[in-house]
Amino acid sequence: MPITLPQTLPAFDILTNEGVMVMSPGRAATQDIRPLRIGLLNLMPKKIQTENQFARLIGATPLQIDFHLIRMTEHQTKNTAAEHMEEFYRPFAEVADAGEKFDGLIITGAPIEKIPFEEVTYWDEITRVFDWTQSHVFSTFGVCWGGMAMAYHFHGIRKHMLPRKAFGCFRHQNLQPASPYLRGFSDDVLVPVSRWTEIHQAEIDAAGLVTLIASEETGPCLVEDDAHRALYVFNHFEYDSVTLKEEYDRDVAAGKPINVPLNYYPDDDPARVPTNRWRSHAHLLYGNWINEIYQGTPYDLEQIGR
Numbered sequence: 001m002p003i004t005l006p007q008t009l010p011a012f013d014i015l016t017n018e019g020v021m022v023m024s025p026g027r028a029a030t031q032d033i034r035p036l037r038i039g040l041l042n043l044m045p046k047k048i049q050t051e052n053q054f055a056r057l058i059g060a061t062p063l064q065i066d067f068h069l070i071r072m073t074e075h076q077t078k079n080t081a082a083e084h085m086e087e088f089y090r091p092f093a094e095v096a097d098a099g100e101k102f103d104g105l106i107i108t109g110a111p112i113e114k115i116p117f118e119e120v121t122y123w124d125e126i127t128r129v130f131d132w133t134q135s136h137v138f139s140t141f142g143v144c145w146g147g148m149a150m151a152y153h154f155h156g157i158r159k160h161m162l163p164r165k166a167f168g169c170f171r172h173q174n175l176q177p178a179s180p181y182l183r184g185f186s187d188d189v190l191v192p193v194s195r196w197t198e199i200h201q202a203e204i205d206a207a208g209l210v211t212l213i214a215s216e217e218t219g220p221c222l223v224e225d226d227a228h229r230a231l232y233v234f235n236h237f238e239y240d241s242v243t244l245k246e247e248y249d250r251d252v253a254a255g256k257p258i259n260v261p262l263n264y265y266p267d268d269d270p271a272r273v274p275t276n277r278w279r280s281h282a283h284l285l286y287g288n289w290i291n292e293i294y295q296g297t298p299y300d301l302e303q304i305g306r
Contacts, residue, residue: 003059004035004066009088010048011055020059035064036103036293037301039137041092041129042069043110043146045079051088053238054106057286063294068102070095072122092125096132101304103297104290105137109144109236113159113197117152127153133230135305138297140230141289147223147232148199154228155207159197166193168244168262169277170235172215179212180292181224181231184284190277192239192264193218194247199234222285231289237282245274 005012007024016022038058044050051069058065071077073091107129112120120126130153133140142150151157172189174182191213198219204211213222223232236243244261248270251258266272298304 003055004064005055005059006088009051011052014052015056015059018056020056022059023064034299035066036290036297037066037068037101038104038290039068039070039095039102039106041105041107041146042071042089043108045077045111047077047080047084047089049240049243050108050238053240053243054108054286057238057282058106058290060283061287061290063290065290068095072125074125075122092129096128096136099136101136101301103138103301103304104141104293105133105139106141106143107146107150109146111145113145113148113195114161117149117159130154134228138229138304139289139293140228142230142232143238144195144234144236147234148197150228150230151199151204151207151209151223151225151232154225154230155209157199157203157207157209159199162196162198165196165258166198166218167248167259168193169264170215170218170262172213172221172235174212175214176210176212179224181222181285181288182212183288185281189213189281190263191215191221191281192236192244192278194236194239194244194261195234199223233285237278237285239278241274241276241279245270 004023004025012022040054042050055067069089070092071089073093077085117123126149130150148159169190170193172191174185174187174189176182201211201220204220204223210224211220212224214220221233221235225232244264248258248261260268260270265274
């Protein structure tokens, strides 16, 4: 089954050319089934790149997905054309005022992890989003900063600054192979990491949360918060093959201190083409998440949160 996207959204043609099943809203209206409503609250500066990454993953499942793009109400992006934001995104306040409900919501990361949570300009609104998910979303997936912010809001779990950026592809261990979110996962998983902060396992344990995937080098990666119907992933399964390269080249060009991303380029040589070794697990993770939503979400959207 396909993912439903506006035909003018850049991801429509990109995913179509990649072989992902994509359907226009007009075509979807003729289908006599209820698609899953999945929202993407996109906090990343490169909105189109992030749209493509997540649409690619959730559009690869055998279910029809109705994809909705959401933004913070007052925060204005500087890296994506205003016309794109106006055409494809709706502010959270509009979505909330309409009383809309979603089967799933992805809350992305944001390049603000060095800023204390309460000093983020849209912190008040993002905490309203977190609380709103408890009555209007069946399952929420917080990614990187989004996951850390949710863990802090609901459990007081702090983020801790690292002495240097965790940057590269790191081996992770599958700690809960019986978890439905890890169906098909190997015991050993390679995951892209790009962050200046970390979450401590002791604080996760104290909050009663369950770590599903972790690394000896970079700590917890995927955490389940069953009480809030949420998953928190602190690393980047969704990254394209060249995303770490783009981040590295950007920092080098800006004269910022940055190490070559570890275990990413062949022989750690940035002159060579990086190899994607995490794509299959990315599809497994998001496919499993969508499947768990499908198995549990009520057919009547209005029943979500009741």
